Amino acid sequence: MAEYSMTIGGEAAATEATFAVLDPATGEVFAEAPECSRVQLAAAMESAAKAYRDWKVDEEARRDCLRRMAGVVMGSIEELGSLLTSEQGKPLADAYGEVFGAGMWLQYYADLERPREIIQDDTEAFVEVVRRPLGVVAAITPWNFPLVLAFWKIAPALLAGNTLVLKPSPFTPLSTLRVAEMLREVLPAGVLNVVSGGDELGAWMTDHPVPRKVSFTGSIETGKKVALAAAPDLKRLTLELGGNDPAVVLDDVDAQSVANGIFGGAFTNNGQVCSAIKRVYVPEGIYDDLVEALAERAKAVKVGPGTDPDSKLGPINNAPQFERVKELVADALANGARAVAGGGPMERPGYFFEPTILADLSDGTRIVDEEQFGPALPVIAYRDLDDALERANATHFGLSGSVWGADEERAADVAGRLECGTAWVNTHVSLAPNQPFGGFKWSGLGVENGPWGLAGFTEIQVVHRSRSGTGLNPVTSTVVS
């Protein structure tokens, strides 16, 4: 069995305890991951705080490091990708794509210009708005895209001058541990610490006095706990949380022309995407055609182990998530929904679930109202567009959404009425390093990516140089006679 170590202070940190990591394609344990103790977490925080003193000083050196990190990641696509497939379940091609994405994010931030923000430059004063780093960042990630989502945090946090202690999900710790092992050779000790353990370790991190910021990606339920834990210390927060994205189809499309896009937006990564399509609203006139077109694709898609080059979808990542998808689909069927494709688990080892299209159901059914985060898609008929939009927005979720129409302008107008952080037109889950990503309502707080995401890893400092020669200004001059 391969060995994996945590990275603390630039070195391997051995642990007394370990925990099992399962291959979701078999349900069998294939590796052990180190279980971080409280003492080791304290050491990681201390080493990040110590490293911060030098790391924050030289932006060019940081950019250089980010470029070298990108080189290491891009040079390890096969090794990291196959490890990712083993622990996450996704097909190898998708895993390679995810590692490539991690490298892209590093390259993007290595080169992102940070223009000076001078707001006054005259005889009275020179006033500049400067972005200062925060200090140590506690970063916590989920199991659906363990690597790329880690680098959505690592790249901007490091460019801004912060140092990190990062914890991956206990379901998918290995690729993150391994990439940190690789990066020891390019990063100064303590700049990036990676620890692994269960949910309790996440809670210790958010309670810890050292981090000045918590950057969290995960469920709404846990996000609220993180916000509560951060409050007494006023730690800065970015929360990227769950979604229940609607796709609203307009009446000027034909079913076949949108079926591929909607199927891809719903089933990519086996539906385990925060911003996947999780419910589709379709005009009555094309409802049967679109349901049929989606069902055809669901029946045709090849599901199998991620290591099989023919597999397009892998298993669900873990047993609790598998049980949840099973429960939500069974609940829908018990309440009158029709499974036009799939409808239950596949009869084989591991957490495989049939790609499922559910018809003849509406809002008020759990799988429509809640986040299923798996390969099952409810399709809902509507008669009146205003009513459909009202239903699409009648939720605490607000991550993203999409509108599908032949008339792009009209579709864009309708998309603007969705209450969510990203409103796509004729596409879904189209993300890029320069595009800010975040949620309205309970789907998040703050954004990641682009200069906006970078700003989230900084405090604003105003540097105001007086040029009046007296030290007085219109406010203070009134007290001097």
Ligand code: NAD
């Ligand atoms: P989760 O909330 O169960 O766990 C996420 C991380 O938080 C894990 O590392 C976990 O160990 C840790 N954690 C658990 N309890 C904690 C606590 N009390 N304090 C601190 N950390 C704690 O989420 P998950 O099941 O791993 O991921 C799936 C969820 O993540 C879905 O809801 C999905 O929509 C969401 N997600 C959101 C985005 C986004 O960018 N908005 C991206 C991916 C996933």
